[in-house]
Amino acid sequence: xxxxxxxxxxxxxxxxxxxxxxxxxxxxxxxxxxxxxxxxxxxxxxxxxxxxxxxxxxxxxxxxxxxxxxxxxxxxxxxxxxxxxxxxxxxxxxxxxxxxxxxxxxxxxxxxxxxxxxxxxxxxxxxxxxxxxxxxxxxxxxxxxxxxxxxxxxxxxxxxxxxxxxxxxxxxxxxxxxxxxxxxxxxxxxxxxxxxxxxxxxxxxxxxxxxxxxxxxxxxxxxxxxxxxxxxxxxxx
Numbered sequence: 001x002x003x004x005x006x007x008x009x010x011x012x013x014x015x016x017x018x019x020x021x022x023x024x025x026x027x028x029x030x031x032x033x034x035x036x037x038x039x040x041x042x043x044x045x046x047x048x049x050x051x052x053x054x055x056x057x058x059x060x061x062x063x064x065x066x067x068x069x070x071x072x073x074x075x076x077x078x079x080x081x082x083x084x085x086x087x088x089x090x091x092x093x094x095x096x097x098x099x100x101x102x103x104x105x106x107x108x109x110x111x112x113x114x115x116x117x118x119x120x121x122x123x124x125x126x127x128x129x130x131x132x133x134x135x136x137x138x139x140x141x142x143x144x145x146x147x148x149x150x151x152x153x154x155x156x157x158x159x160x161x162x163x164x165x166x167x168x169x170x171x172x173x174x175x176x177x178x179x180x181x182x183x184x185x186x187x188x189x190x191x192x193x194x195x196x197x198x199x200x201x202x203x204x205x206x207x208x209x210x211x212x213x214x215x216x217x218x219x220x221x222x223x224x225x226x227x228x229x230x231x232x233x234x235x236x237x
Contacts, residue, residue, distance in 0.1 A: 025110060032116035049136050049225050056224040057143045065143050065196065072194035080134075082198055083141040086214045088221050136225045142196060144220040148213070149186050149197040156183035172216035181209055 054062055069076045124130045151165060155176050161169070169179065182199070189203040201210040221227075 020110070025113065028113055029116050032113075032120050049132075052226060053136070053140055053143075053224045056220075057140070057147070061143060061147075062139075065146070066139065068194045068196055069139070069142065075193040075196055078191075078193055078198055079142040079196075080138050082145070082200075083138040083221075085202060086141065086218055088137045088141045088218055133225070137221050140221045140224040141217055142198075144217050144224070145199055146197045148216065149182065149190065149199055152179040152182040152186065155179040172219060173212060174216065178209070178212070181206065182213060185209065 050062075057065075069079055121130075151161070151169070155161060156179070161176070169175065174182075185201070185204045185206060186197065186199055188205070189200045191198050191200060199213060201213050204210040204213075
């Protein structure tokens with residue numbers, strides 16, 4: 001229900017009456033250990049991320065972007081820093097996708113729970129889950145930015161949008177007037193490195209537009225690199 005999703009967002013859904021009780025603490029430890037036990041083949045099972053990204057962006061776009069990033073250090077660094085500033089690709093630091101899937105971060109207030117959290121974070125890195133998630137989310141974020149800005153520029157120049165593009169941007173609360181504003185901000189603050197366009201939205205004059213733009217990039221990234229949201233986690237309780 002809507003109330004359940006709200007409570008999940010606030011971290012109160014399914015919260016036990018006494019989070020410090022022995023059984024709750026033991027359950028949390030068991031969940032963290034089980035997360036670690038089952039994580040060994042995670043990267044193999046996550047290879048379908050590439051297929052999802054191809055379906056979202058197209059194989060030619062994906063390969064071309066990957067080649068441009070791999071052959072230009074400046075583009076690679078900018079891709080990573082931009083994605084992290086928006087809240088994407090933070091898995092090496094926060095293990096965001098891993099803890100969302102395994103739900104191992106709740107109530108980490110006791111010493112043994114903090115220790116278990118450190119173990120899960122470390123193992124996520126050693127098993128290559130966190131590096132994989134960081135790479136894939138950065139890659140997807142770059143493609144989404146480039147596609148959004150290119151469409152914005154075409155629209156500002158009077159180009160027509162396809163039906164699929166109209167639906168995609170409408171799903172992100174954007175219409176032609178918004179795209180024209182994005183094109184104007186890119187013209188003033190954006191950069192192009194090795195053929196990839198970066199909006200530099202943190203410098204935009206219209207920060208309300210910047211928040212809308214960044215939210216759309218995050219949403220696109222979480223679709224391309226499937227990341228569970230609050231509603232998806234309700235079945236864990």
